[in-house]
Amino acid sequence: MHEYSVVSSLIELCEEHVQKNNAIKIEKIVVGIGQRSGMDKSLFLSAFETFKEESKVCRDAILDIVDEKVELTCKKCGYIFIPDKIEYGICPQCKSSNLEITKGRDMNLLSLEMIGEDQ
Numbered sequence: 001m002h003e004y005s006v007v008s009s010l011i012e013l014c015e016e017h018v019q020k021n022n023a024i025k026i027e028k029i030v031v032g033i034g035q036r037s038g039m040d041k042s043l044f045l046s047a048f049e050t051f052k053e054e055s056k057v058c059r060d061a062i063l064d065i066v067d068e069k070v071e072l073t074c075k076k077c078g079y080i081f082i083p084d085k086i087e088y089g090i091c092p093q094c095k096s097s098n099l100e101i102t103k104g105r106d107m108n109l110l111s112l113e114m115i116g117e118d119q
């Protein structure tokens, strides 16, 4: 399942951050999941619950998931906008349909709360 591989790389990323910041473990993780990522929030959450048991730094972490809206960029005029409907794809400025999804297609790590050695 896609969610499992994404969660596994998320945990790797968290471990890297902990090392870089000389922290001990992670308290809270906030991720944004794009509306067009094709990922299921509850599956993502249950994958995280499974994976975090095996990670020293993420074991006690809380995962918060935020919806990330789709953002489109017009390839013709460069206009960036958030469409009302996901399927709707015409540039409001120049009416071109040559659009690219520039946000909302994947998972982004938005913030991490870590516990350091002196806390």
Ligand SMILES: [Zn+2]
Binding pocket: 074, 075, 076, 077, 078, 079, 091, 092, 093, 094, 095, 096
């Ligand atoms: Zn345009």
